[in-house]
Amino acid sequence: xxxxxxxxxxxxxxxxxxxxxxxxxxxxxxxxxxxxxxxxxxxxxxxxxxxxxxxxxxxxxxxxxxxxxxxxxxxxxxxxxxxxxxxxxxxxxxxxxxxxxxxxxxxxxxxxxxxxxxxxxxxxxxxxxxxxxxxxxxxxxxxxxxxxxxxxxxxxxxxxxxxxxxxxxxxxxxxxxxxxxxxxxxxxxxxxxxxxxxxxxxxxxxxxxxxxxxxxxxxxxxxxxxxxxxxxxxxxxxxxxxxxxxxxxxxxxxxxxxxxxxxxxxxxxxxxxxxxxxxxxxxxxxxxxxxxxxxxxxxxxxxxxxxxxxxxxxxxxxxxxxxxxxxxxxxxxxxxxxxxxxxxxxxxxxxxxxxxxxxxxxxxxxxxxxxxxxxxxxxxxxxxxxxxxxxxxxxxxxxxxxxxxxxxxxxxxxxxxxxxxxxxxxxxxxxxxxxxxxxxxxxxxxxxxxxxxxxxxxxxxxxxxxxxxxxxxxxxxxxxxxxxxxxxxxxxxxxxxxxxxxxxxxxxxxxxxxxxxxxxxxxxxxxxx
Numbered sequence: 001x002x003x004x005x006x007x008x009x010x011x012x013x014x015x016x017x018x019x020x021x022x023x024x025x026x027x028x029x030x031x032x033x034x035x036x037x038x039x040x041x042x043x044x045x046x047x048x049x050x051x052x053x054x055x056x057x058x059x060x061x062x063x064x065x066x067x068x069x070x071x072x073x074x075x076x077x078x079x080x081x082x083x084x085x086x087x088x089x090x091x092x093x094x095x096x097x098x099x100x101x102x103x104x105x106x107x108x109x110x111x112x113x114x115x116x117x118x119x120x121x122x123x124x125x126x127x128x129x130x131x132x133x134x135x136x137x138x139x140x141x142x143x144x145x146x147x148x149x150x151x152x153x154x155x156x157x158x159x160x161x162x163x164x165x166x167x168x169x170x171x172x173x174x175x176x177x178x179x180x181x182x183x184x185x186x187x188x189x190x191x192x193x194x195x196x197x198x199x200x201x202x203x204x205x206x207x208x209x210x211x212x213x214x215x216x217x218x219x220x221x222x223x224x225x226x227x228x229x230x231x232x233x234x235x236x237x238x239x240x241x242x243x244x245x246x247x248x249x250x251x252x253x254x255x256x257x258x259x260x261x262x263x264x265x266x267x268x269x270x271x272x273x274x275x276x277x278x279x280x281x282x283x284x285x286x287x288x289x290x291x292x293x294x295x296x297x298x299x300x301x302x303x304x305x306x307x308x309x310x311x312x313x314x315x316x317x318x319x320x321x322x323x324x325x326x327x328x329x330x331x332x333x334x335x336x337x338x339x340x341x342x343x344x345x346x347x348x349x350x351x352x353x354x355x356x357x358x359x360x361x362x363x364x365x366x367x368x369x370x371x372x373x374x375x376x377x378x379x380x381x382x383x384x385x386x387x388x389x390x391x392x393x394x395x396x397x398x399x400x401x402x403x404x405x406x407x408x409x410x411x412x413x414x415x416x417x418x419x420x421x422x423x424x425x426x427x428x429x430x431x432x433x434x435x436x437x438x439x440x441x442x443x444x445x446x447x448x449x450x451x452x453x454x455x456x457x458x459x460x461x462x463x464x465x466x467x468x469x470x471x472x473x474x475x476x477x478x479x480x481x482x483x484x485x486x487x488x489x490x491x492x493x494x495x496x497x498x499x500x501x502x503x504x505x506x507x508x509x510x511x512x513x514x515x516x517x518x519x520x521x522x523x524x525x526x527x528x529x
Contacts, residue, residue, distance in 0.1 A: 108149030115142055125150045131185070132160040140167045147174040155183040159213070165190030169198040177205040184209060187241075188216040196223025204233040213241040215269070221246030225254035232261035240265060243297070244272035249279030259286035267295035271325065277302030281310050288317045299327040299353065308335035316345040323351040327381065333358035341366035344373035351379035355409070359385040364394060371398035381409040389414025389445065392422050400431050408435060411468070412442035417450025424457035436463055441470040441500060448480050455485035459492035468500035470528070478505050487513060491521065502528050 109125075116123040119133050128150070135143070140163060147153070158164050164171075168191065175181070184206070191214065200223070203209070212234070214220055220227075224247055231237065240262070247255075247270060259265070268290070270276065276283075280303060296318065303311065308331050315324070316339075324343075326332050332339065332354060340363055343349060352374075354367070364387050371377065380402075382388050388410060399405070410419075420440070426432050438461070440446075446454075451469070461467075471477060479486070483506075490496065506514070506527070514527050 112146050112149050115139075115146060125152050127155040128153055129155070129157045130161065131157045131187075135161040135163050137163055137167060140164060140170050144171045144174040147171070147176070147179075151176065152180060154180050156181060157183070157185040158189060159185050159187035160189070162188075162190040165195060165217075166192050168195035172198045172202040175202050175205050179206055180208055181206045182208050183211040185211070185213040186217070187213050191217035191220045193219060193223040196220045196227050200227045200230040203227075203230040207234060207236070209234040209237055211239040211241075212237060213239070214245055215241045215243035216245075218244060218246040221248060221251055221273070224251035228254040228258040231258040235261055236264050237262050238264055239267040241267070241269045242273070243269050245270075246275070247273035248275045249283075252276045252279045252283040256283040256286050259290060262290070263292065265290055265293055267297075268293060269295070269297040271297045271299045271301060274300065274302045278304045278307060280307035284310050284314045288314045290318060292320050293318050294320055295323040296321060297323075297325040299325045299329065301329060303329045303331055305331050305335050308332065308339060312339040312342060315339065316342040318346065320348060321346050322348050322376075323379075324349060325351075325353040326357060327353045327355040328357070330356075330358040333360055333363045333385070335363075338363075338366050341370050343367070343370040347373060348376060349374050350376050350404075352377065353379070353381040354385070355381045355411075356384035359387050361387050361391060364388065364391060368394040368398055371395065372401060374398075375401065376404055377402050378404050379407040380405065381407075382413060383409045383411035383439065384413070386412075386414045389419065389443070390416050392419040396422065396426075399426055400429075402432070404434060405432060406434050407437040408432075409437075409439040410443070411439045412472075414445055415440065415443040416445055417447050417453065420446060420450050420454040424454055424460075427460040428457060432461075434463055435461060436495075437466040438464060439466075439468045441468040441502075442472045444471055444475050444477075448482060452482035452485055455482045455489055458486070458489035461493065463495055464493055465495045466498045467496065469504075470500045470502035471504060473503070475503050476505060477503070478507075479510060483510055487517060490517060490523075490525065496525060497523075499525050500528060 112125075113123040119130065119135075119139075121129065121133070128146075130143070133139075135158070158171075164186065168186070168189075195217075199214075224242075224245065228251070242255075252270070252273075255270070296315070298311075303326075312335070315321070324346075326339075340354070343352065359367070359382075364385070371380075392410075392415070413419075423432070423438075427435075458464075490499075517523065518525060
């Protein structure tokens with residue numbers, strides 16, 4: 001009882017110095033009462049705890065804290081209820097400050113705002129963009145709690161945060177069934193197989209999902225069959241990106257089975273998965289049924305000749321296709337099955353990328369004939385196909401009809417002077433009028449005379465904004481006779497903002513003239529020499 005006497009003494013002394021009773025008197029009295037009746041029950045929340053419970057110290061308002069408080073209150077029994085009544089009665093007499101309720105402590109929304117500000121992001125309850133934020137494991141946990149206070153969330157981007165890998169369940173388990181999430185990007189997050197399983201489990205909770213991007217997570221491929229089984233729960237999915245996900249032939253088959261439930265799919269990217277090569281023959285049953293598919297990216301998939309047999313039959317059936325990327329698949333060019341020739345059945349194509357496909361003269365000729373039937377073509381990438389050099393004339397008629405073409409990539413195509421003269425003549429005749437990007441890099445076989453002719457006619461490329469005429473890394477040549485022609489053309493190309501000239505050697509006087517050009521014309525064209 002010595003401690004109680006000390007408290008009484010302190011209380012009496014406090015009363016002597018205070019004309020009116022202090023708001024803390026009732027708390028001290030209750031504390032005394034609880035000390036004197038300690039034998040009645042083993043444990044009871046103190047009034048001091050009750051007083052300070054409403055205040056927020058750190059993360060005291062989390063779900064776990066609320067559960068602890070609920071248990072604590074229940075265990076206190078009737079005596080605790082009497083204590084609250086006593087506190088209320090004494091409060092009416094002395095008008096102490098009322099207890100701060102849980103509702104009055106910092107709200108979940110406020111904590112969410114604080115979390116976003118800590119990451120240097122503006123709070124947005126509909127679009128949560130946390131890409132490349134160096135999230136820690138603790139941040140992942142805190143982010144999971146945020147789902148409970150932002151039920152209107154529609155877009156979530158966690159890309160480029162390696163700490164998410166292995167911990168995705170801390171987020172997914174917080175998603176409420178029927179949430180409004182439409183976009184989920186988890187690119188390059190070091191996701192593991194168990195993360196794929198966690199994702200599969202919550203797909204039925206996000207029925208409105210339209211975009212799912214799991215690209216550059218090479219370990220998630222082993223759980224792709226599990227994910228594919230639950231894709232049926234997101235029938236409105238419009239975009240599925242699985243670039244470099246470590247997919248194998250069996251996961252490709254599982255994915256094809258899922259496609260029967262994804263009639264709204266607009267984009268499918270399974271590029272960079274080299275181990276699916278050879279698996280297309282058993283995994284295109286439902287691909288052909290995607291009548292709304294607009295983008296198909298199969299670059300760097302190591303497709304075999306047998307795969308090409310199937311793809312030649314399936315791809316021409318994708319009537320809405322606008323973008324097709326088959327680059328870095330050598331068997332595209334050598335296959336005896338004329339896929340490129342059958343592109344004529346896809347009149348909506350706007351972009352065709354067949355870079356580094358080992359095209360031969362026969363396959364290139366088939367492409368040129370098909371291009372005559374592609375009036376909406378905007379992008380054509382033929383880079384790293386050596387057969388184009390000296391044969392660009394095969395595309396003459398197609399390029400005349402391609403009034404919408406804006407990007408033409410012919411890097412490392414073994415071009416010769418005749419090919420550059422052809423491009424110049426097309427422009428002078430009023431064709432390629434909308435061309436904005438022209439890549440002629442790594443074509444070391446073009447003579448100085450060829451470059452001179454090209455530079456003389458360059459001024460007609462009125463809308464050109466990017467031009468690359470760099471040489472191969474192992475090369476080095478003087479600009480020579482055509483430099484003056486180039487500089488004269490630049491003054492007539494107001495849209496040109498980027499010019500690549502790597503490995504072309506400039507003299508001191510030429511460098512000075514380029515610097516003066518930029519200064520006089522208020523331009524910032526970068527000449528990388």
